[in-house]
Amino acid sequence: MEGEMANGTLEVLLINARRLKDKNFLVKMDPYVLIQYGNQVRWSSVAKGRNPEWNEKFTFNAEYPGGEHHKYKLILRIMDKHKLSCIDDFIGQTTIYVKDLVSMGVEMGQAHLRPTKYRVVLPNQSYAGEISVAVAFTLDTMARITPSTP
Secondary structure (H helix, E strand, O other), X not given: OOOEEEEEEEEEEEEEXXXXXXXXXXXXXXXXXXXXXXXXXXXXXXOOOXXXXXXXXXXXXXXXXXXXXXXXXXXXXXXXXXXXXXXXXEEEEEEEEOHHHHHHHHHHOEEEEEEEEEEEEOOOOOEEEEEEEEEEEEEOOOOOOEEOOO
């Protein structure tokens, strides 16, 4: 498969989060997750509290090889929705590197990362909670594998 481009679907199952750092002292948190893969972005629904449950699936188009390494990063940013303000609070984020998963999925037709807990951190890397996510890649067998450009 050297020098060829393969397409597929990256599926993210956003399960839940635990022990999120609450920046609101007077009202409950209303967390949601902004999920980014390359230039594709998806938003979860807004949940309630420091231990939200989502159980939502999101899909992204994925190519392999995809060029720059940053294309294989799945970034999950947890935000706190504000009803009275236009600006939501950043709670923390985690990054999941999926290059090996996509590569294995291209080889085998599909590959999975079982539900796993990831640390949610602030920009200074301090702990802000944890998030549980499962990820899968499925090769698009209907799309032709095309030669990639050098």
